[in-house]
Amino acid sequence: MRLLITGLNHKTAPVEVRERMAYDPASLGPALNDLRARGVSEGIILSTCNRVEIAVASEDGCDARPAVDRFLSESRKVRLDDIAAHLYHHEDEQAIRHLFRVASSLDSMMVGEPQILGQIKAAYASAKAFGTVGGFLEMVLMRAFGVAKRVRSETGIGESAVSVSYAAVELAREIFGTLDGKSVMIVGAGKMSELAARHLHNSGVTGIRVTNRTAERAREMAALFDGTIVEYDRFIDTLPEIDIVIASSAAPHYLLNKSQMRRVIEARRNRPVFLIDIAVPRNIDPAVNELDNVFLYDIDDLQRVVERNVGERNKRAEQAERIVAEEVERMVARIKAREIAPTIVSLQDQLEQLRLAEIARVRGKLGELTPKQEEAIEALTRGIINKVAHGHISEMRRLAGQPEGIEIVDAIRRVFRLED
Amino acid sequence: MSVVWLRVAVVAYSLGLLHVLLTVLYKRRERTFRVALGAFYTGMILQAVSIVEHIASIQRFPANDFFESVSLCAFFIALIFLIVYWRYEYESLAVFIFPLVFVLALVGSLGAPVGPWSNMQLRDAWLLVHIALVMVGYAALLLTAATSLMYLVRERDLKRKKAGSGFSRMPPLNTLDELMSNALSIGFVFITLAVVAGSTWASIEAGKHWIRDPRIVISLATWGLYLVIVFMRQTQGWRGRKAALMVIALVGCSAVTWAAHTGLRNLLSK
Numbered sequence: 001m002r003l004l005i006t007g008l009n010h011k012t013a014p015v016e017v018r019e020r021m022a023y024d025p026a027s028l029g030p031a032l033n034d035l036r037a038r039g040v041s042e043g044i045i046l047s048t049c050n051r052v053e054i055a056v057a058s059e060d061g062c063d064a065r066p067a068v069d070r071f072l073s074e075s076r077k078v079r080l081d082d083i084a085a086h087l088y089h090h091e092d093e094q095a096i097r098h099l100f101r102v103a104s105s106l107d108s109m110m111v112g113e114p115q116i117l118g119q120i121k122a123a124y125a126s127a128k129a130f131g132t133v134g135g136f137l138e139m140v141l142m143r144a145f146g147v148a149k150r151v152r153s154e155t156g157i158g159e160s161a162v163s164v165s166y167a168a169v170e171l172a173r174e175i176f177g178t179l180d181g182k183s184v185m186i187v188g189a190g191k192m193s194e195l196a197a198r199h200l201h202n203s204g205v206t207g208i209r210v211t212n213r214t215a216e217r218a219r220e221m222a223a224l225f226d227g228t229i230v231e232y233d234r235f236i237d238t239l240p241e242i243d244i245v246i247a248s249s250a251a252p253h254y255l256l257n258k259s260q261m262r263r264v265i266e267a268r269r270n271r272p273v274f275l276i277d278i279a280v281p282r283n284i285d286p287a288v289n290e291l292d293n294v295f296l297y298d299i300d301d302l303q304r305v306v307e308r309n310v311g312e313r314n315k316r317a318e319q320a321e322r323i324v325a326e327e328v329e330r331m332v333a334r335i336k337a338r339e340i341a342p343t344i345v346s347l348q349d350q351l352e353q354l355r356l357a358e359i360a361r362v363r364g365k366l367g368e369l370t371p372k373q374e375e376a377i378e379a380l381t382r383g384i385i386n387k388v389a390h391g392h393i394s395e396m397r398r399l400a401g402q403p404e405g406i407e408i409v410d411a412i413r414r415v416f417r418l419e420d
Numbered sequence: 421m422s423v424v425w426l427r428v429a430v431v432a433y434s435l436g437l438l439h440v441l442l443t444v445l446y447k448r449r450e451r452t453f454r455v456a457l458g459a460f461y462t463g464m465i466l467q468a469v470s471i472v473e474h475i476a477s478i479q480r481f482p483a484n485d486f487f488e489s490v491s492l493c494a495f496f497i498a499l500i501f502l503i504v505y506w507r508y509e510y511e512s513l514a515v516f517i518f519p520l521v522f523v524l525a526l527v528g529s530l531g532a533p534v535g536p537w538s539n540m541q542l543r544d545a546w547l548l549v550h551i552a553l554v555m556v557g558y559a560a561l562l563l564t565a566a567t568s569l570m571y572l573v574r575e576r577d578l579k580r581k582k583a584g585s586g587f588s589r590m591p592p593l594n595t596l597d598e599l600m601s602n603a604l605s606i607g608f609v610f611i612t613l614a615v616v617a618g619s620t621w622a623s624i625e626a627g628k629h630w631i632r633d634p635r636i637v638i639s640l641a642t643w644g645l646y647l648v649i650v651f652m653r654q655t656q657g658w659r660g661r662k663a664a665l666m667v668i669a670l671v672g673c674s675a676v677t678w679a680a681h682t683g684l685r686n687l688l689s690k
Contacts, residue, residue: 174574174583177592269657272593289579293660301581 001041001136001335002060005095006068006087007053010109013086021076021083023047025126031075032130038067042137044127046102048119050109055099057137065089096140097328103144104151105158106320112157112313117148140331147327154323155316160309165196167305168276168297169203172244175274175295183207185242187235188249189221192278196246201225209242211235213249236260240267246276247283257285265291278302336400343409344393346418351385422477425470426491426529432463433525436518441612443515444605444650453511456518460498467495467525486631487531494524516651519612523643526616527631530623537624546621553614554681558674560607564600565671568664571596575661597659604667608650615643635680642673 008021023031023045035043040056047053054072058064069087073080090098101107105116124141127133133141152158161167169179176182182205186193189212197208208227212218218229230238236256239245249255256275261284265273275296277284282298289296297305359381369377396412399405412418439456471492474482482488501517504510537543574590577583591599618639622630630636649666652658658666 171578171583173592175578175593177595270659271657272597272660292662295578297581304581305583 001339002058002062002064003055003092003095003137003140004058004064004068005053005055005090005098006065006072007046007051008083008086008088009051009053009107012088013083017083017086018049018052020078021047021052021072022049023052028126029130032127032132034075035068035071036132038071040064040067042127042133042135044123044133044137044141046120046123048116051102051107053102055095055137057135057140093328093332096331097324099140099144100147100324100327100331101321103148104320104324105148106151106317106324110162111317112162114152114158117145121145136335143327143331147324150327151320151323155319157313157316157320160312162306162309162313164278164299164302164306165192165199167302167309168196168246169199171276171295171297171302171305172200172274173203175272176243178204180204181206182243183209183241184244184246185209185211185230185235185238186221186227187211187245187247187255187283188213188251188279189217190248190250193246193248194221194224196276196278197221197225200244200246205244207241209235209238213251236264239264239273242273243271244274244276245284246278248277248279249283250279251283252281254285255283256288258287258291261285261288261291261294265294276302333400336405337397340396340400340405340409343413343418344396347393347412347416348389350416350418351389355381355385422470422474423529423531425466425473426525429463429466429470430522430525430529432459432466433518433522435459436463436514437522437612440515440518441609444608444654453514456514460518460521463521463525464495464498464502467491467498471495485531487528487628490524491528494521494528497521497524512655515654516647519647520644523615523619523640526619527640530619530630531628535624543621543625546617550614550617550621553610553617557607557610557614558678560603560610561667561671561674564603564607564667567596567600567603568667571600571664572661575664593660597663600663600667601653601659604650604653608646611643611646615639635677638677638680642670642677645670645673 008017010018013021024047028045028047031045032043035045035054035056039062040058042057044055045053046055054068056064056068069080069084072078072087073083076083098107103117103120105112105114108116120141124133124138128138161170172179172182179200182200184197184200184205184207186197186208189210201208208222208225209230210218210222210225210227211230211232212221213232215229215232218232221227222229239256247255270293272293272295275284275288275294277296277298280299284296284298286296286298288294359377366377392412396409399408436456436459439452442452471482474488478484483492497517498521501513501521504513570590571593574583574593574596578593590596619630619636622633622636626633649658649663649670652666653663
């Protein structure tokens, strides 16, 4: 069986091309059937906002490349010349490596992001539903899921926050543990604070208060998270009830200084509070961080956390690449061993036929035999055959994984006059 | 006769201690406060009776020896607490005062031992109970100290902006603080019971001189520090770094107390 992956991604194609090539869920079924009708044995289509990839398995000696290229251009109604420059083709071992890397999120825009595996699983599920996968490609896909899981658990590549707003959530978790029932105040309803609030909201934070110079914008934002509005001039009075503060107001001076915060923390009976100041110029006096049980992070601090995490991810990606290389090697050996299996079976069959024929030939000359003697003859002949064949078969298995294996296997087939 | 009244007073005060132990363990203002306060009043009246009777019998101001002074001291502390409580409704001060008054009154009442050991098995069993209570208390205290150390490391990382990676395998700050607080409370309960068991045992064992034993003095001092920490935590919301540092100091004191007590097992009669 041969494997071919044809596709384009965020590295090879701009978004204008990617959006034209994307398959929406509704068009996926007909497309899969169309693909199958073009002479490939199995096929799967992966379409995400960052990549469109088509993986097909075809019989040996059949080059699926032109067929898939034509399929892409016809089904997306684009001229092949227009997309040819953006397309890449990976075959066999290269294709396996590519699939494993994509599934392990090593080929993603943000290395280690977790969505891609789910997207591949969804693509597999729809291909399975339309009956365009089963057998060889399925086996490779299953292994890809396994590799992705292994990479994730052995390298922990996806564990760190690589965006400012997510880093803020991660920090909040390191302080509070669970965020269930924690209260948040948003000071200054901007885009950034909305993003951070959304992440926090999704992590179980409940009481969200919003305060903003213009009440209208505060109302809009409060509505997004079932939050309540706090008067802008008096938000400090509410702070003792608040666990997490996100400040991003456009105020030109500090809205919260150390002595104000000291009173807040006293009123909180020293329960910890996490202050996120993403405003520039800053809204919160940096000296506030000197107070016990107050943790203040400004935009640069968060940025540094993200940089450090990205660096850490890249380091772990190297480790992940080693895992993928190892898994590809293992997969290739497994496929080769699978290919050689029929040859081994027919060799064993032929030798067995030979043995039975020889026994039948001499059996008449031996006269009456006791069951014990019969058994001995069986064992003797079988033993000879097995001893002779054993060396060949293990050598064939060993050679199967090597580049020149196919030729040697062919030679063995000729020597033993094995029929296909 | 006066010492009998004092002993009954100690029993009344012990209800106050019980209330505090419950408060510390369950971390909320217990409804038992009313009962405990009633018992506290009763204890004070009984102690006043004891003091008056004592004065009548010796015809002098009752501060002639350590035990008399301690008992008197306990009474005055109780009195001051009542004034503060009536004047300022400062209820949570009881967390500090109830155990303190109880232990002082207990020490005061142990000037004259009840009598010699009636049987040696009881003596040994009593001592073993004391040791077991101390062990559980120390185990909890060590857990508190280990958690405190982790807390300090984690807190420093967060303050120095070295956190947020998600790679850390240490529990969140709040979890550590809660664990610290729970272990501290459990430790306090056991150490307090151990102090009561140990003091009464020592007084029966050594008679009037038990209080001069440096081991007793150092144990009571350590317990005093423990009480202060628990009180600050309970009422002043001491938590986080400050509490962690105090706990580590407390473990230091406890280690000294422990060292002073090695060889206690030799006192067992077998």
